[in-house]
Amino acid sequence: MITIKGLSKVFHTKDKQVTAVDNLDLSIKKGEIYGVIGYSGAGKSTFIRLLNRLEDPTDGKVTINDQELTSLRKGKLRVARQEIGMIFQHFNLLWSRTVHDNIAFPLEIAGTPKAERQKRVDELIDLVGLSGRGNSYPSQLSGGQKQRVGIARALANNPKVLLCDEATSALDPETTDSILDLLVDINEKLGLTIVLITHEMHVIRKICHQVAVMEEGKIVEQGDVLDVFLHPKQQVTKKFVDQVMGDPEKEHSLGLIKDNYKSGEIVRLHFVGDSANQALISDLSRKFELDVNILHGKITQTQKGAYGTMFVQLEGTKEEINRAIQYIKETSVEVEVNPNV
Ligand SMILES: Nc1ncnc2c1ncn2[C@@H]1O[C@H](COP(=O)(O)OP(=O)(O)OP(=O)(O)O)[C@@H](O)[C@H]1O
Numbered sequence: 001m002i003t004i005k006g007l008s009k010v011f012h013t014k015d016k017q018v019t020a021v022d023n024l025d026l027s028i029k030k031g032e033i034y035g036v037i038g039y040s041g042a043g044k045s046t047f048i049r050l051l052n053r054l055e056d057p058t059d060g061k062v063t064i065n066d067q068e069l070t071s072l073r074k075g076k077l078r079v080a081r082q083e084i085g086m087i088f089q090h091f092n093l094l095w096s097r098t099v100h101d102n103i104a105f106p107l108e109i110a111g112t113p114k115a116e117r118q119k120r121v122d123e124l125i126d127l128v129g130l131s132g133r134g135n136s137y138p139s140q141l142s143g144g145q146k147q148r149v150g151i152a153r154a155l156a157n158n159p160k161v162l163l164c165d166e167a168t169s170a171l172d173p174e175t176t177d178s179i180l181d182l183l184v185d186i187n188e189k190l191g192l193t194i195v196l197i198t199h200e201m202h203v204i205r206k207i208c209h210q211v212a213v214m215e216e217g218k219i220v221e222q223g224d225v226l227d228v229f230l231h232p233k234q235q236v237t238k239k240f241v242d243q244v245m246g247d248p249e250k251e252h253s254l255g256l257i258k259d260n261y262k263s264g265e266i267v268r269l270h271f272v273g274d275s276a277n278q279a280l281i282s283d284l285s286r287k288f289e290l291d292v293n294i295l296h297g298k299i300t301q302t303q304k305g306a307y308g309t310m311f312v313q314l315e316g317t318k319e320e321i322n323r324a325i326q327y328i329k330e331t332s333v334e335v336e337v338n339p340n341v
Pocket residue numbers: 011012013018019020038039040041042043044045046047
């Protein structure tokens with residue numbers, strides 16, 4: 001769906017040059033929600049602006065739906081851009097136009113006849129949950145509602161791809177979640193491919209299928225969100241994963257576990273996105289002559305299922321504990337006996 005090859009952008013300023021995007025190769029499948037995460041200055045904004053040529057690359061190719069965007073001239077580029085919607089951190093709405101007229105704007109530019117425009121705008125207002133607010137002005141809306149207008153406007157011409165530039169960074173956590181839910185909803189309803197950039201791992205965890213981690217213009221790690229959560233390789237990725245999970249090994253209280261729970265066996269369980277195993281703890285206490293005590297842990301939900309770590313104490317005879325550990329090993333939950341905490 002989207003193929004990016006050798007994509008680079010070098011900015012020349014008076015006294016230096018900055019390589020904001022450095023030789024990126026990436027491929028994004030149709031219908032995927034693809035997140036790019038990185039700290040400030042990593043090159044995320046430049047990257048996403050290169051995808052619809054708001055920025056022209058210094059080198060490399062971007063192909064969307066078999067069309068090489070990077071080779072198109074003005075007229076054809078304008079048509080191709082109708083296939084790519086974009087939403088922004090600060091919404092970029094027209095303040096003198098109503099909600100209705102903001103959403104109608106790209107349809108006017110595309111030359112859509114008035115009656116059709118009217119119908120499409122009404123559909124979009126419903127889709128984004130703004131029924132009854134068509135005549136309001138942006139200044140009369142909350143941040144979340146403004147972003148809903150931004151989303152409706154971006155969808156007006158039925159794009160195949162939606163680019164989201166830090167779309168929830170200006171919103172409070174609750175509103176962020178409602179906008180993320182809306183993005184998942186339109187991804188599923190319309191089969192829309194979504195590419196988003198963010199500095200918040202929460203956004204990646206909640207809605208993305210794939211993630212790429214960007215640092216100094218390069219993608220330093222990428223893959224399935226669960227895999228990256230489970231086995232982060234780069235230091236920068238570990239820091240992002242810690243944003244949502246905390247780092248149990250570093251948490252002070254865990255040093256006390258071994259001191260406080262001396263009997264039985266302490267095991268660390270790592271849940272990796274298979275909902276079938278969510279009942280593991282009750283399974284263990286039902287199937288084996290054991291007491292299973294939960295000591296510490298955090299399980300969170302991603303688009304691909306539950307993910308997280310839990311420390312439990314198994315109390316019973318040695319044989320029974322060993323049988324239980326063998327049982328866990330046959331599930332997809334990873335188990336570590338007597339972990340170093
Ligand atoms: N128009 C420009 N002219 C010169 N340098 C630029 C320009 N745009 C971006 N840069 C530089 O390119 C690098 C990457 O910037 P970019 O905005 O893409 O990063 P980012 O990851 O989106 O960070 P932020 O979230 O802070 O915007 C930075 O060093 C930035 O100063």
